[in-house]
Amino acid sequence: MSSSPAGAAADSVQKVYVHGTAVHRSWADRSASLTDLIFSATRTALERASIRWRDIDSVVLGAHDVTDGRSLTSMVTAPAAGAYLKDEIRLGEDGASAFVLGTAQVRSGSCGACIVAAWGRASESDPDAVAAALFDPFFSQPLGLTEITVSALRAGAALARYPGYQEWRGPAGARRRAAAGVEARRPAVQLPLRSGELPVWSDIVAVAVLSAQPGPVEVRGVGMSTEPYQVGDRDLLGLPALSQASGQALRSAGCAVGEVGVLELDGLTLFDEALALEAVGAASAGDGMRVLAQRSDINADGGFAAGYCAPAMGLVRICAAAGRLTGGSDLALATGSTVVAAQGQAAIVLSRNQGGG
Amino acid sequence: MAELTADQEPVPPLTIAGHWDFRYQYFAGDAASRFFHELGNGRIMGTLCPQCQRVLVPARGFCDACYVSTTDWRQVGDRGRLETFTILASRFPGLPDPPVVIGYVTLAGASTALLNFVLGLDLTDVEAAATRLLAQPAVEVRFRDQREGRITDFFFQLADA
């Protein structure tokens, strides 16, 4: 045991590994309840992790009451995610934030294995109406602000400032359109955003199983940050919370973004994805749309167009990143944005565990 | 007693409707109450952060970037540039019939942007309107004749309209 306080701290930090993940996407499957979907995805993740449910110590959930249409939704849904007689944390935040808390639980030594689950079922609700209810009743709701509206305002600011965004939105959007699901499941067009730049609503459950036991993917660093609530106070193009969260995650992982081979960045629309690339430092200011157009490996599953529903998406990106690491790359950065209109951001750096697991 | 096994005939899946309709009353607090009151006087007010010296609009009781209480009140100007916008194309409860333009403007003397409706634009061709708005035109504040102490007491009008 080290005699120095710093050494003692380093010795006591538990490594955290991702053992199994599952992402289930569906749409209005009337044969399955929300809890059926959560149970199914969680069982799948446990099977892939080869970890028995009884060996799970804690469960961290990311869910929204208004999205689920169930007041205090986790009362209803937590057992489906395996929380019966377990240590359980409920977050009204994106799944990436839940993943950060799950990591903290394992890293602290307070639990050995943890389920992180997040979901949203857009087919049971009206995502735009739900989003409108998130904004304050004095300054925003009377003007019709929604999550999509803020993304459209962000797109307007980007188009006004960066010529490259107009130039490259077509090619960047084309690949997302190729990956897209059903057009009817997109929200109404809000110029300057165009239809193909908008998300395709989906029913999504994402689950990751974490453990202190060595596994195929290690959680190397995490970061979280929050911007002002008032959208008029925010730097809509700079996404400073994302810069800060990803910077913190990269620093704690001891690597630079240039060394990261896998980028899985949550964004509600094409413009949010492009600006996220800039915020994490993978593109210079104004160049995010070009990079998104030219790199097919960013959000390779199609990102927002492959099916979207808050607050599952950060965990979807983490699961995708973990999967791509086992496919060959050594380092991954995954991010998740949270309500309202990407006010909060969480970032996670994962690495392939060279020793296997 | 009847026994059910897994291979029973399927039954039609059940779907039920849900709807939330709760009543709330939201307390605006000192700063927002004064802000809305001053709209009635045809003035848009911000509060000054004594630390970063930003004039925060709409007015509020504290600066979240410095985490200190705001002190003085400042009236801000009635002109600015439309920094960004969106055109709402679908009908939404409580909003005018679409298409509706909303946008952010940092008014003269303010440090933060303010959201409101943008009027004075021909919206028969929304694509053409969007192109025009991307040029970030100058706008000015117009107060409605009938004011009720709400954010909708004023709007932004294109200055050259």
Ligand SMILES: [Zn+2]
């Ligand atoms: Zn300040």
